[in-house]
Amino acid sequence: MPDDLAVRTQHRLNPNPRRVFTRLFVPGEETTRSHSRASQVVARILALEEQDVARLARSVEAGFSSRHRDLAATIADHFAFVAPDIPDADQLTPDRRTLIGATFTHEYSPEAALCNPSMTAHPDQSNLDPGQLRFVMSVRCIGEGHISSIGFRTGIVGPGPSLVVDEPERYLVTGTSRPGSYSRQVLLSRLADLGDHPEHAQLLLGRLPEAFTLAELNEAIRQVHEHTRNRERVQRTVEHVYRLAASSYVLDLPPEGALSGLLLWPTAPAEAHGMEDARLVRMDEDGVATYYATYTAYDGIGIGMQVLSTTDFRQFQVSPMAGPGAWGKGLALFPRRIGGRYVALSRADRESNLVTRSDDGLIWDEPTLINSPVQGWEVVQVGNGGSPIETSTGWLVITHGVGPMRTYALGAILLDLDDPTKVLATLDGPLLTPNADERDGYVPNVVYTCGALLHDDVLTIPYGISDGAIRFAQVDLPVLLGRMKLIE
Numbered sequence: 001m002p003d004d005l006a007v008r009t010q011h012r013l014n015p016n017p018r019r020v021f022t023r024l025f026v027p028g029e030e031t032t033r034s035h036s037r038a039s040q041v042v043a044r045i046l047a048l049e050e051q052d053v054a055r056l057a058r059s060v061e062a063g064f065s066s067r068h069r070d071l072a073a074t075i076a077d078h079f080a081f082v083a084p085d086i087p088d089a090d091q092l093t094p095d096r097r098t099l100i101g102a103t104f105t106h107e108y109s110p111e112a113a114l115c116n117p118s119m120t121a122h123p124d125q126s127n128l129d130p131g132q133l134r135f136v137m138s139v140r141c142i143g144e145g146h147i148s149s150i151g152f153r154t155g156i157v158g159p160g161p162s163l164v165v166d167e168p169e170r171y172l173v174t175g176t177s178r179p180g181s182y183s184r185q186v187l188l189s190r191l192a193d194l195g196d197h198p199e200h201a202q203l204l205l206g207r208l209p210e211a212f213t214l215a216e217l218n219e220a221i222r223q224v225h226e227h228t229r230n231r232e233r234v235q236r237t238v239e240h241v242y243r244l245a246a247s248s249y250v251l252d253l254p255p256e257g258a259l260s261g262l263l264l265w266p267t268a269p270a271e272a273h274g275m276e277d278a279r280l281v282r283m284d285e286d287g288v289a290t291y292y293a294t295y296t297a298y299d300g301i302g303i304g305m306q307v308l309s310t311t312d313f314r315q316f317q318v319s320p321m322a323g324p325g326a327w328g329k330g331l332a333l334f335p336r337r338i339g340g341r342y343v344a345l346s347r348a349d350r351e352s353n354l355v356t357r358s359d360d361g362l363i364w365d366e367p368t369l370i371n372s373p374v375q376g377w378e379v380v381q382v383g384n385g386g387s388p389i390e391t392s393t394g395w396l397v398i399t400h401g402v403g404p405m406r407t408y409a410l411g412a413i414l415l416d417l418d419d420p421t422k423v424l425a426t427l428d429g430p431l432l433t434p435n436a437d438e439r440d441g442y443v444p445n446v447v448y449t450c451g452a453l454l455h456d457d458v459l460t461i462p463y464g465i466s467d468g469a470i471r472f473a474q475v476d477l478p479v480l481l482g483r484m485k486l487i488e
């Protein structure tokens with residue numbers, strides 16, 4: 001099969017290292033097992049002559065204010081962080097306060113690489129011409145330290161193959177997080193995934209209601225008898241409970257600004273080294289559109305599946321996922337329930353496509369195998385390329401396969417609408433493979449997507465090229481379906 005069944009567009013999204021945001025910087029805490037040097041740094045600033053302080057404060061304002069929406073507020077917040085340890089901090093001059101706050105601030109550029117996008121319909125479909133559809137696209141941003149975060153882009157598809165990608169917002173905002181409410185069953189199931197003894201988990205969580213708060217969790221653990229809680233294996237479960245609880249949070253972002261200015265930055269310990277490969281999907285239920293994104297949380301050692309949800313892209317609910325169907329990475333939700341239950345594509349065995357179901361969208365059943373590596377271009381493993389797309393003939397699933405020289409390519413399968421464990425047809429060969437201009441990058445020989453968008457009978461596939469930048473390819477749906485081989 002020719003690799004041009006999917007036709008590439010001329011669009012290319014490159015990373016922009018000039019898009020930066022500010023983070024708290026504590027000298028000496030850049031690496032693990034290191035100690036803060038904050039007090040020594042503050043002492044040096046307090047020893048500076050006032051004219052030197054004023055000159056440095058002016059240089060910060062002149063050199064950095066234009067790069068951020070409200071740098072002065074950030075610097076004031078970071079001064080407040082260290083102020084309790086500074087004698088007579090309220091007596092310092094504004095310039096010295098600015099200098100201290102700026103010294104405990106640094107810029108971070110999340111876009112050293114840009115890849116693995118996922119498209120769906122935008123919540124705002126106003127002011128469009130006939131045949132147009134506005135989209136929102138999640139993107140994986142990779143920055144210093146190989147830390148991945150989730151960014152967004154917007155644009156318009158249609159009519160037909162027309163595609164416009166908006167210029168992203170100049171400024172980035174990351175929002176603030178706060179504890180959410182916790183699900184007892186999710187934590188119990190996730191503890192089982194981690195190998196904790198059921199007796200220990202019940203001891204700590206058994207008396208809690210199904211939904212509980214951090215304060216209730218703290219009190220429940222406090223009431224566990226001290227000599228029991230100090231036993232090594234129970235204490236291990238306590239640590240796991242708090243770590244999992246921290247993975248359930250609410251992220252609030254400012255109401256102003258375009259979606260492309262939002263950045264979902266790792267918050268929980270489980271995702272400290274990255275929020276990877278978000279698979280964005282829109283679900284319309286009872287007249288309300290809710291957006292979900294399943295992603296891989298990476299802490300530097302292990303991984304786990306998480307899900308975030310939002311109705312407005314200004315407040316996100318985040319939770320861990322559990323159960324055998326959520327093992328591994330790459331879980332992708334179907335855009336509607338089937339038979340009253342949530343359904344998802346899974347890769348729990350790390351090399352095949354499987355289907356799993358859930359009552360609540362958080363705890364996933366034992367998955368059913370539907371698609372294994374068979375063809376030469378996918379002989380190492382297969383996985384999904386985002387959420388299934390509903391068509392009149394079945395659920396269209398873009399797949400990815402890994403073959404010789406760890407080359408990634410895209411393929412397609414078609415699933416039964418009522419029973420998605422039944423494969424109706426497969427594409428006999430790859431849909432898209434890396435061309436000569438796409439083979440070199442951070443991770444060579446890769447084309448990879450986390451979600452395509454169908455509109456006006458045209459399938460638009462955004463894809464990462466060698467984990468460095470993003471391109472788009474399109475294919476007519478009737479042509480694609482016509483090239484697929486029916487399963488006898």
